[in-house]
Amino acid sequence: MKFFLDTANLDQIREAQDLGIIDGVTTNPSLMAKEGIKGQANILKHYVDICNIVDGDVSAEVIATDYEGMIKEGEILAALHPQIVVKVPVIKDGIKAIKYLSSKGIRTNCTLIFTVGQALLASKAGATYVSPFVGRLDDISQDGMELIGQIVDMLNYYEMGTQVLAASIRSPLHIIKCIELGADVATCPLEPILALLKHPLTDSGLKKFLDDYHKLNG
Numbered sequence: 001m002k003f004f005l006d007t008a009n010l011d012q013i014r015e016a017q018d019l020g021i022i023d024g025v026t027t028n029p030s031l032m033a034k035e036g037i038k039g040q041a042n043i044l045k046h047y048v049d050i051c052n053i054v055d056g057d058v059s060a061e062v063i064a065t066d067y068e069g070m071i072k073e074g075e076i077l078a079a080l081h082p083q084i085v086v087k088v089p090v091i092k093d094g095i096k097a098i099k100y101l102s103s104k105g106i107r108t109n110c111t112l113i114f115t116v117g118q119a120l121l122a123s124k125a126g127a128t129y130v131s132p133f134v135g136r137l138d139d140i141s142q143d144g145m146e147l148i149g150q151i152v153d154m155l156n157y158y159e160m161g162t163q164v165l166a167a168s169i170r171s172p173l174h175i176i177k178c179i180e181l182g183a184d185v186a187t188c189p190l191e192p193i194l195a196l197l198k199h200p201l202t203d204s205g206l207k208k209f210l211d212d213y214h215k216l217n218g
Contacts, residue, residue, distance in 0.1 A: 001179050004057070004187035006167065008035045008046060012190045013053050024056035026109070026131075026167065026187045028087070029063060044080060051081040059109045059129075061087035062097075070097035078106040085109045085128060090118045095125045102126030109165060119151045123162035129185070130155075134178075135168035144168070149181040156182070172196050 002023035005016050008031040016022040027050070032038075037046050047060045058081070062073040074086040074097060086101055087109045088094045098108045102125065109129040110122035114137060119130040132151055134144030152164050166178045169188035172195040178186045 001183060002056070002185040003193055004059075004165070004185055005054075005193075006031070006169075006187040006189055008032050008037060008050070010049060010053065013050060016190055016193070017053055017055075021193060022054060022056070023185070024058060024083075025050050025054055026059040026087070026165070028061045028111070044076070047077070047084065048080055051083045054083070056083065057085045057107070058083050059085045059087040059111075061111065062089075065089065065091065065093065067093040067096050070094060071100055074101050074106060074108075075104075087111050087131075088127075090122055095121050098122060098125040098127050102128075111167070113151075114147070116147070116150045116154055119162075119164075120154060123155060123160045127162050129163045129165040131165045131167040131187075133168035134166055134174055135170045137168075138170075145174070145177045145181065148178060148183055152182045172198075 003021055004024040004026050005013055005022045006026045008027045013025060032043055037043055047058060051058050060077045062070045064070045064073050070088055070093060077084050077086050085107045088097055089112050090110050098110060101108050107128040109131055110127040111131045113119050113130050113132045122130045132147050137144035137147060148166050155162055163184035165185040165187060166183040167187050169175060169186050169192060172192050175186050175192060
């Protein structure tokens with residue numbers, strides 16, 4: 001399973017890239033705003049800066065919600081860098097835009113997916129990725145991981161080729177469940193990924209090794 005970092009923070013992206021643990025980046029308008037990136041020119045430059053750090057796909061989200069606007073923004077974003085994947089919301093005009101962009105060889109990530117039906121329509125339109133949101137479903141007492149499993153099974157059964165990019169991942173347990181269910185990608189902040197390193201037996205084992213070494217060697 002691939003890891004994408006869900007952030008617009010360049011320092012965190014560099015840290016993850018240096019560790020060798022990420023395969024791409026996902027962003028959205030909220031993450032850009034969190035980093036204080038404003039103005040169209042600055043936002044576009046920031047996407048290029050991210051692409052110059054990582055080796056894999058970088059999802060860049062359109063702001064428009066109408067078909068013509070999404071097409072225009074999508075073509076601008078795709079022209080920025082070969083690693084850009086255009087992120088489009090799962091609305092009627094979004095599905096239409098995905099069909100158009102995919103016909104032009106532009107890769108897309110259909111976002112804000114909360115049902116199997118939404119994932120099916122996005123995949124049929126030619127989406128490269130579908131992004132079901134795990135944590136936001138959990139927030140309203142629905143099982144986000146159940147949705148991941150349903151979408152993986154559906155896409156595999158019909159051999160549709162679209163990759164499942166599990167989003168709104170908030171914990172190491174979410175990541176492990178994504179692995180078990182066969183998601184192609186999990187995107188999340190750096191913290192849950194680094195938390196996979198943590199285990200009390202690792203800590204106690206390392207402490208014992210060092211204590212034993214120092215007993216003999218000072």
